[in-house]
Amino acid sequence: MRTKPADQSSLLATILLQLRGQHATSRSTLAKVTHLSPSTVGIYVDHLIALGYVIEGGLEQGKMGRPQRRLSLVQNAGWFAGVEFNAERIQAVRVDFAGKKDLSIHRPLPPEANTRMVLDEIKQAVVELSQSAPGKLLSMGVGVPGLVNPTTGVAMLYSFIPDWRDVPLVADLRQDFPVHVTMENNLRAVALAERWFGGGREMDDYVILGPRRGLGIAIMKNGQLVHGSHLAAGEIGRWPWPLSGNEKELHDVLTAPAVWRRLSGAGPQAPLPPDLWSTLQLYAGSTGPEWKKVIADYARVMSLLHLILDSKAYFLHGPLTVLGERFCQEITQQVLQLTPVLRGMPPEILPSTLGDEAGALGAASLAMEAWTPESGTIR
Template identity: 55%
Template sequence: MRKNPIFQRETLGAALLQVRSGRATSRTTLARALGISPSTTGLYVDQLIAEKYLNESGLNQGPMGRPRRTLTTRPEAGWFAGVEFNAQRIQAVGVDFSGTLKMTVEQSLPPEVTAEQVIKSILSCVTRLTDSMQGPLLSVGLGAPGLVDPDAGVGLYYAFIPDWQQVPVVEKISARLKVPVILQNNLRAIALAERWFGLGHDLNDYVILGPRSGFGIAMVQGGRVVEGSRHAAGEVGRWPWPLNAGPGGVQELHHALSAPSTWRRLAGVGPQGRLPEDLRAGLAEVAGVEGAEWDAVCADFARVIGCLQMILDTEVFILHGPLTVLGERFCRSISETACGLMSALRGTGLKVVPSALGDNAGALGAASLAMEAWLPA
C-alpha cells in the first residue's frame, strides 16, 4: 500500500463510493473499479472493515470460479446532511452511511428573508436532523441558488435574496457544526441526486432542466458536473428573450420559462396574475390544457432545449421542479416540437423526461455532494 496519506485517504474514499453505489460488491470487482492490484485492494478493504465502514459477509457464487464474499457499507457508521434552499423555504435530508434517505425536514422562510436568517435556518434544520439520526454527522452538503464559488465556499449572488452577495456560507456553517461543509449550486446538486437516487445512475451525459423561480440548467458530461471557469455554466436564464432580441431585449429567459410564468400562460391569467398558494396543484389543474397557448409554451421550451442539444449532444434532459406535474405529455411535446422546428435534430433521439425525484431532490443532491466529497480519517 502506498505511504502517501493523501493518496491513501482518496483511495479509501473512492473505495467506499464504489461499494456504496453498488458498482463494486467484492474485492475483485473493487480492484477492477479502482484500477489497482487485488492485493493492494485487499489491504484497503481490511482497513475499512477494521474502522467499521465496511461489512464483508455471506458468499456470492458467480457463474464461474470460487465463491466471493460480498462487500457492503455499514449504514450505522455515520450520516450525511443535505440542505437546499431558495427564497421561500429550506429543505434538509439525513442520509445514512449506505446512502439511504432516513429523514426529511422543511422550514418556510419569511418574506424578504435576509442572508443571516437563511444561515440560522440552515443550522436549525441540521439540528433537527441530528436529534433523529444514528451515529456521528460526517459532513454537510449545501445546495445554494444563484452563483456560487464552491472552492471558496462562498455564495456569490442570488437575485431573490437582496443581500445574498459574497456570503461565506461554508465558513459560517462549519464554524458551528464542526464538520466538513461542501457548497454547490443547487441545480448541480440535483445532478448528483439523479446520479445516486434517480435516472442518472448509469448515464455519463445528461442535463438537468430547472424551471423554478427562474430558469437554469446543470450539465453532466463524461460523468463530471460542469462548472465553468467562473462557476456560471448553465446560467441560460440570463439569455435575452426572445432569443433574437437585441441589446435592448425586454426580458431574460428567466422571466419567460420559469414555473410561475408557465402557469400564468397556461392558466390565461396574464403576466401579473396572482399565483396559487400551491403552484404544483395549480399546474396540475392546467396539465390537460390544449390549444394555442399550450403549443406556444412547448415551442418556447423547444427552442431553448433544441439549441442546447445542438451544443451539448446530451443523452437526456431531465426536467425538475414544479413543471414535472405537467408530466410526460409536456416533455414529449417539447421533444417533438424541437425536432419539428430544427431539422438538424430529426432522428437524433432528443429526449426530455420528467424526474421521478420530488421536491427534496436538491437536498438529496446536497447530501450526495457530502457523500462524494467525504474522506475517512
C-alpha cells in the first residue's frame, strides 16, 4: 500500500479504538464507522490478526444481510497504566488490551509530600501494576492536578504540593518506563473516563464538575477536550465569590471540604475527617438552612455554566457524589427558579458512578487513545 507508515499506524489504532469501544464488531461495521472501503478494512484487520491484537470468531446476525464474523481484541496482548494523584493519595489502575480494568491500587501520601516523593510513589505504583500483568506495558497515562502542558509533558503548577513547579513529568517517567507516556489535567482525564467507562459513552458534548479539594470543570465539546489558549480552561474555582465582590473565591465555598465544613458547622480551619466520602454521606438527607445555601450557591454556578456552555450533561465527580441524585435534582430545581430562561433547557446534572478511580481510569483512557501499533509492512 502507498500509505505512509505513520498513517498506517494511525489507521490501525483507529480500528482498535473502534473495536475497544464496541462501536464496531465486524469488518462490515468497521467499514461504516471508519468510512474506509471494505477491502481496505480487510487488509488492516488481517494485519492486526497477524500481529496478535485481534481475533475473528463466531457469527453475529445484524438487522439485515448475512451473519458477520465477530471481531474482538486479545485481552493479554498488552496493558495500559493509568495514574492519577492529588495531595492526599495516588490512584493507579491497570487496563488490559480489550479495555477492561483488572487491577486498582491506592497509595496514600503523607501530609508533607513533596515532588520527589510523589514521583517515586507513582513509579512504585506502576511497578506494582506490572506484577502478574497480561503481556507488556504498552503505554502510560497520568492525570495531574493543577496546570499542565500536555504537549511539552510539563506539569506547571499545583498549589497543594509546595514545590510542584514546572515538573518535567513525562521525561522523568520515561527514564524508568520506556513506553509512550502522556499526561493531562486530572479533570480532563476524568472526562475521558466518562467516555470509556461511564455515562458519556454515547455523548460528545458534556462537562465534568470536579468539586474535590479544589474546584474546576473539564469541557468535552464535539468529542474534543477544551484546553484554552493558556491551558487554563475550566478553572472556575478562581471566580470571585460572591459575584458582587472579591472577598473570597469559589474554591473557598464549594469544594468538597468546604461543603463538609458548611454542612457540619465545623470551623474554616477544622481538620478534615479521615474519610471525607463516608462523612459527607451522613448529610445526604439534609434539609436545614445550610443545605439550602449550598444548593443555592451551586445553582448560581450551574446557571452561569449552562448559559455559557449549553452542554448535554454535567457529570458530578468527587466526594459530593455521595449526596446522591437528590443533591443534583435540587440544584436543577433551584436553577430554574433562579434563571427562568432555562426552563425550556434545564441542565442535566448527574452524579458519576465511577468513584475515586475516575481520574486513574481517565489516565488509562488517555494511554489507550494515544497508543499506536507499529504498522510493519502492510500490503
